[in-house]
Amino acid sequence: MTFLAIDIGNTRLKWALYAAPRPGAALLQHGAVFLETIDALAETAWQALPTPHSMLGCVVAGDAVRRRVEHQMGELWEDLEPRWVVPSTHDAGISSGYDHPSRLGADRWVALAGARQRVLEHAAGGPPRPALVVMVGTAVTVDALDAAGHFLGGLILPGFGLMLKALETGTAGLKVPTGEVVDFPTNTSDGLMSGGANALAGAIERQQRRLRQRTGQEPLLYMTGGAAVKLAPITELPFETVDTLIFEGLLVLQSHRLAL
Incomplete structure (x- = not known):
């Protein structure tokens, strides 16, 4: 039940792959790239990652950047549904x-x-x-x-x-x-x-x-x-x-x- 966590800030995208989607889960792999290079994630940092069972991310850089990241995930993991945090009450x-x-x-x-x-x-x-x-x-x-x-x-x-x-x-x-x-x-x-x-x-x-x-x-x-x-x-x-x-x-x- 591997879990991919993604944090898209104003300058960099940071990611981490965990063994399970729960607090305290083992960290398997992680990395960070500048936003200018995210269009190459599928061919570089994420190329050898096993398909995550689920993912959740937060993004502050805007919808255009989010869509670029989703495209990279789609290139590698067709069945992985992108989910993003929306703050609530x-x-x-x-x-x-x-x-x-x-x-x-x-x-x-x-x-x-x-x-x-x-x-x-x-x-x-x-x-x-x-x-x-x-x-x-x-x-x-x-x-x-x-x-x-x-x-x-x-x-x-x-x-x-x-x-x-x-x-x-x-x-x-x-x-x-x-x-x-x-x-x-x-x-x-x-x-x-x-x-x-x-x-x-x-x-x-x-x-x-x-x-x-x-x-x-x-x-x-x-x-x-x-x-x-x-x-x-x-x-x-x-x-x-x-x-x-x-x-x-x-x-x-x-x-x-x-x-x-």
């Missing part, structure tokens, strides 16, 4: 407080499902805690779950690249830097990189305080995304980096669908 033990639940980014909804599973595992049968879920990619999202698994809402911020690009295009003489994150920058490159990193870290720390005040409990903090490695070292809160959080959420959602 309730699913797999989480509920949404978004004004228009279906307009929430699918990746955010999936990450919340993965985080909730981790919250329950951390509780080990005891009372669960609230959680803050941070995804650091092209954009950065900071989403809050209360102890009952209700999504309270979240922030959307520009990621490192977008933030630095805005500074480069909106000011004279500033170029995208190769600087370092330091406490007291003494050159422009370090100043730009440190400013962006601290802006993101400050937003996370502020939301953590708000969630603690709202729930009366110390939240768990999960961080994921390709650029999380840049942000994690300067965040002064205890956190867990979970590179596979989207895939874990897809496993949770698919397991729930099969149980219905």
Whole structure:
């Protein structure tokens, strides 16, 4: 009962093949490609993959990209039905407080499902805690779950690249830097990189305080995304980096669908 999980972001497509569609299933193979190369998946990364029994994916890059991925799957696996996550009001033990639940980014909804599973595992049968879920990619999202698994809402911020690009295009003489994150920058490159990193870290720390005040409990903090490695070292809160959080959420959602 192999299961293919697909995460199509704004920059890359990430995929993972699991032995079964359930949390904790063995990871068999995985990979990532830039969106510019997805039209070759059937001839490259996926060519030798065994036919998955089922798949579930999330996509934020748009319908045109999704159709290109579906075409690649069809080239290899004619009987595999593509299924994609559409955020809703309730699913797999989480509920949404978004004004228009279906307009929430699918990746955010999936990450919340993965985080909730981790919250329950951390509780080990005891009372669960609230959680803050941070995804650091092209954009950065900071989403809050209360102890009952209700999504309270979240922030959307520009990621490192977008933030630095805005500074480069909106000011004279500033170029995208190769600087370092330091406490007291003494050159422009370090100043730009440190400013962006601290802006993101400050937003996370502020939301953590708000969630603690709202729930009366110390939240768990999960961080994921390709650029999380840049942000994690300067965040002064205890956190867990979970590179596979989207895939874990897809496993949770698919397991729930099969149980219905």
